[in-house]
Amino acid sequence: MRKAYIVTVALFALVFSLASASDPDPLQDFCVALKDYSDYSKSAVLGILFKDPKLVKAEYFFFEGLNIAGNTDNKVGSNITTMNVDTLPSLNTLGISLARIDFAPYGENPPHTHPRGTEILVVLEGTLFIGFVTSNPDNRLFTKTLNKGDVFVFPVGLIHFQLNVGKTNAIAISGLSSQNASVITIADAVFRSNPPINPNVLTKAFQLDKNVVEELQKEFGVEK
Template sequence: MEAIILLLLALISLTCSIIAFATSDQIPIQDFCVADVKYSETVYGYACKDPKLVIADDFYLSGTELAGNTSNPFGSSAKRISLTQLPGLNTLGITIARADFAPWGVNPPHYHPRASEIITVVEGTIEAGFITSNPENRLLKKILVKGDVFVNPRGLVHYQRNVGDGNAAFIAALASQNPGVVMVGNAVFGSDPTISSDLLAKAFHVDENVIHKLQEAN
């Protein structure tokens, strides 16, 4: 009986280890793996550049102080820094990005399926918040100013908006080389093919014509 219990505990431990391994980026087995962009990107990033050819500039990037173009309906811009721009990021399990906001611009509700995110405000005043999972669906939000930091847990819907009359911006770091992003409104109302409008009308307790308008907008 004791042997069976030990075996079950071992299987549980192994299962947890496999789940943890499968739901996070791979752990590097070398100091670095600077992206060799001559080859195609794979699931776990680019092939490694010869370490003897690696230089400091492979880990360096300037220009993050430059604002993005916010001339769009949302009044916001998000620029992810790619491996072609900063090849030293390859296999390190992190991504960085800059988000800019025109006055009262918004970054609509979205989530990152593969990464938690930490944002640091570098300009303006930003409202940032995320929603906990069912059944509570609590909105946790803060008003942030320059120098403030806010964390969005992995997989939870979150948003940001500029609540000031001037421009605003933050720098984000995400805990995955490929965090992914799902824009909630676009995913639900702009899928291809579209989700049946009668289903969405029932789900959101609105008239079907409202759904049609939302689908057209997306």
């Protein structure tokens, strides 16, 4: 009996932990995040100050610029224009955000993860080779080549990537199930951390020569 009780409690704990992993449901029509505290609502929701609804205007729900191509003149050949709660405050508590991803020919959105949101990607122009990797111990790789109009889903928290395999520019729109899904670019997090990760740690983790690790840290801009 006690064993069954423990298992039941453990299952409830798992369900509630999964349920709390995404943005909470809104408790009102909208909750525009504050940039200026001179006109805040005196009613805080979940401890968050938000703009007085009586002072909210249509423009607080408006964003422009996703029609403008991003500058892909960089080492990876891609650029991301983000529309989240930081750039559109009315997304606060709504659990959704958007991004435009521009790719130069053979440009890449390097392996990364969104710890707080599932991503759905639609290709507007070009051809992308995309994929994601499942968690330990399987580390199973799912890949697909997407053409204009194709859609693919990247589950929350899993490492994924996109690579332009065409000779022309490519464009994709990404929707995320969080007002700020955040992003952890794997190579940056490992080789550009501040302060730097001890090279001995990375040497063992990646089974590389220490000189290679230190060279990679220099390449990513880490200063000793």
